[in-house]
Amino acid sequence: MAVITPAPRARAWERGPGRTSALLVDRLTRWETPATSYYLLLGATALLVTIGLVMVLSSSSVEAIARDQSAYTVFGRQAAFALIGVPLMWVASRLPVRVWKRAAWPMLGLALMGQLLVFSPLGVGVKGNTNWVEVMGVRGQPSEAAKLALVVWCAAVLARKQPLLDRWSHVLVPVGPLAGLVVGLVLLGRDLGTGLVLMAIIIGVLFVAGVPLRMFALAGVVVAVVAGFLVTSSQNRMARIDTWLGGECTDTFGACWQSTHGAWALASGGWWGLGLGASKEKWSWLPEADNDFIYAIIGEELGLPGTVVVVLLFVALGVGGARVVRRHDDVFVKVATAGVLAWVLGQAMINIAVVLGLLPVIGLPLPLVSSGGSALISTMVALGMVLSFARAEPGARDALSARAGVVRASLPVVPLRPAWSTGRAGEGSALRRRRGRSAR
Numbered sequence: 112m113a114v115i116t117p118a119p120r121a122r123a124w125e126r127g128p129g130r131t132s133a134l135l136v137d138r139l140t141r142w143e144t145p146a147t148s149y150y151l152l153l154g155a156t157a158l159l160v161t162i163g164l165v166m167v168l169s170s171s172s173v174e175a176i177a178r179d180q181s182a183y184t185v186f187g188r189q190a191a192f193a194l195i196g197v198p199l200m201w202v203a204s205r206l207p208v209r210v211w212k213r214a215a216w217p218m219l220g221l222a223l224m225g226q227l228l229v230f231s232p233l234g235v236g237v238k239g240n241t242n243w244v245e246v247m248g249v250r251g252q253p254s255e256a257a258k259l260a261l262v263v264w265c266a267a268v269l270a271r272k273q274p275l276l277d278r279w280s281h282v283l284v285p286v287g288p289l290a291g292l293v294v295g296l297v298l299l300g301r302d303l304g305t306g307l308v309l310m311a312i313i314i315g316v317l318f319v320a321g322v323p324l325r326m327f328a329l330a331g332v333v334v335a336v337v338a339g340f341l342v343t344s345s346q347n348r349m350a351r352i353d354t355w356l357g358g359e360c361t362d363t364f365g366a367c368w369q370s371t372h373g374a375w376a377l378a379s380g381g382w383w384g385l386g387l388g389a390s391k392e393k394w395s396w397l398p399e400a401d402n403d404f405i406y407a408i409i410g411e412e413l414g415l416p417g418t419v420v421v422v423l424l425f426v427a428l429g430v431g432g433a434r435v436v437r438r439h440d441d442v443f444v445k446v447a448t449a450g451v452l453a454w455v456l457g458q459a460m461i462n463i464a465v466v467l468g469l470l471p472v473i474g475l476p477l478p479l480v481s482s483g484g485s486a487l488i489s490t491m492v493a494l495g496m497v498l499s500f501a502r503a504e505p506g507a508r509d510a511l512s513a514r515a516g517v518v519r520a521s522l523p524v525v526p527l528r529p530a531w532s533t534g535r536a537g538e539g540s541a542l543r544r545r546r547g548r549s550a551r
Contacts, residue, residue, distance in 0.1 A: 145506035148438070151431030152501055155424045156200075156479065156494050160193055160487075162421065163405075163480035170393050170408040171401040171482065185401055185482055192484035196491035203495030208503060211496060212443055215267035219289065222260035225253035226296040234300075240474075242302040254297045254305045255489040261293055261312055262450035262493065269320035270443040276322050286313075303341050304475040308458050310334050315453025316446045319436065352471050369404065372397040373466050376407040377418075384414030401482045403474055406466045421480065425459045428452075428494075435500050444500045451493045455479075 164186065171185035181187075228234065228244045235243040235250060243250050268286055275281040290313050298306045314330060342352060376392040379385065390411045393400045400408050410418045432452040436445045455478045462477045464470040476483050478490050502508055 144510055145504050146510040148431045148434040148504060149498060149501040149507060149511060151427050151434070152494060152498055155427040155431065156491070159421070159424050159428075159479040160196075160491070162409075162424075163477075163482075163487075164190055164193060165387070166405055166409055166412075166480065167401050167482045169388050169412060170390065170405055173394050174400070177395060188484065189482050189487070192487050193491075195484075196488040199488060200491040200495035200498070203492050204498035204502065206496070206499050208441060208444060208500065211263055211447070211499075212267050212270075215264045218260040219264040219293075222253070222257040222293065223296070226257055226293065229253060229296070229300050238474075240300060240302045242297065242300040242305065252305075252483075252485040254300075254302060254309075255485040257293050257297065258305075258309065258312060258454050259489050259493045259496075261290060261309060262316065262447055262454065263496075265290065265313065265316040266443050266447035266450060269316060269446050270441075273321060273442055276320060279326065282317070282322055282326055286317075298337070298341060301341075302474075303338070304461075304473040306341075307338070307461070307473070308454060308475065311453045311457040312450050315457075316450040319449035320442070320446050369398050370465075370468060370472055373404045373407040374468055376404075376411040377466070380411035380414045382415050384410070384412050384417060387412050402476050403462065403472075403481065404466055405481045406463055406477055409480075410466075421477075422463070425456060429456050431501065432497060435497060435504065438504050439500060444503070448497050448500055451497050454493065455490060 167189045168183070168186035172182035175184045176182050225244070229241055231244075233244045233246060234241050235245045237243055242254055243252055245251075265286060269276065272281050290309075294306055294309045294313075297309060314327070317327070317330070342349060372392050376390065376397055379391065385391070390400075390408050392411060393408055397404055397407060406418065406421070409421060413420075429452060432448050435448045436452075439445055439448075458475055458478050461470060461473060462475050462481075465472055465475070476486055479487065502511065
């Protein structure tokens with residue numbers, strides 16, 4: 112009797128160009144699901160926060176020990192803020208769109224009140240910038256909350272006035288005065304970096320809301336004039352600009368200390384890095400190693416793969432946010448998502464460009480990665496809001512519910528307790544004893 116064996120299954124490259132293309136289309140179709148935006152945003156955020164915690168521990172331990180503190184001091188504080196941010200992000204991701212719309216004006220009012228506290232006795236100055244508030248030993252940065260408030264408020268106002276945005280008066284009022292007030296209060300505290308991020312948010316929301324491009328010329332002139340005044344009025348900022356424009360810097364112990372050691376950190380890391388925890392620049396050579404220049408420590412310890420992974424995760428955030436903007440019909444959702452993207456991606460681009468020497472040192476942290484509690488919490492809440500928008504995409508809620516149902520249905524298959532805890536092990540032992548007696 113002849114045995115018929117099935118023919119071996121053809122490999123992907125043996126099926127011909129037609130079948131390979133069909134396989135590729137099938138994979139892309141599986142990728143293009145209503146829940147893709149949600150998983151991209153959630154996965155990229157979780158990975159960036161995790162990488163940030165690991166690198167904060169690595170980059171801050173030496174400095175903490177030098178200050179007679181525990182090596183886990185900065186890491187513990189950052190982990191505590193991350194634990195606070197996770198439930199807040201979850202709550203934000205479950206709020207419906209109408210709640211965010213109704214909260215626009217109260218959020219802006221609270222943000223202005225918080226920023227005014229900077230100029231009260233509670234205000235604290237750090238390295239020339241007065242942009243912090245300290246209450247009962249806890250220090251926070253109200254301008255971080257102001258970023259989220261500005262995004263939500265601008266989205267609510269511009270969505271309501273969208274049919275009228277081709278007129279100067281409706282573009283400038285009320286967005287111009289109130290948004291300018293928020294930016295002005297931040298700049299009054301001499302925090303140019305945060306002021307530039309707020310301006311980027313305003314430009315991003317205006318662009319997505321449909322403001323004619325001719326109106327951006329005036330905005331560009333205003334931004335250039337304000338930035339030029341702030342730079343020229345500060346000797347420290349002028350020194351940074353001169354160092355950046357002057358090419359090779361000889362004052363490696365002064366104006367270009369930080370930028371030079373950031374470049375040396377990236378260079379010493381090479382292709383594959385020195386290994387996690389093996390950085391040399393973090394030994395009191397690179398200022399703000401766990402904050403503004405944490406990307407340089409990532410490059411030194413994890414090499415090119417580590418830096419590329421961080422960039423790709425921010426790209427994933429951008430792709431997920433762009434999908435939300437493209438797939439939603441609600442103008443408020445489109446504008447608010449664009450504002451968060453302008454905030455997070457714009458700040459990340461500036462930070463990385465500063466570390467690479469493409470921009471002068473401004474003093475902006477890397478979102479979700481650098482140490483800083485108020486920045487981490489506000490960014491996680493903002494991305495939680497975008498997650499709520501992704502959940503509201505057409506078909507996304509049903510897809511997420513179906514995926515959760517599949518996970519719950521598969522749990523009974525997984526043995527959660529060992530056999531001895533269910534009593535089956537005892538039954539097996541009794542059966543073996545009976546078999547032994549019968550054999551004798």
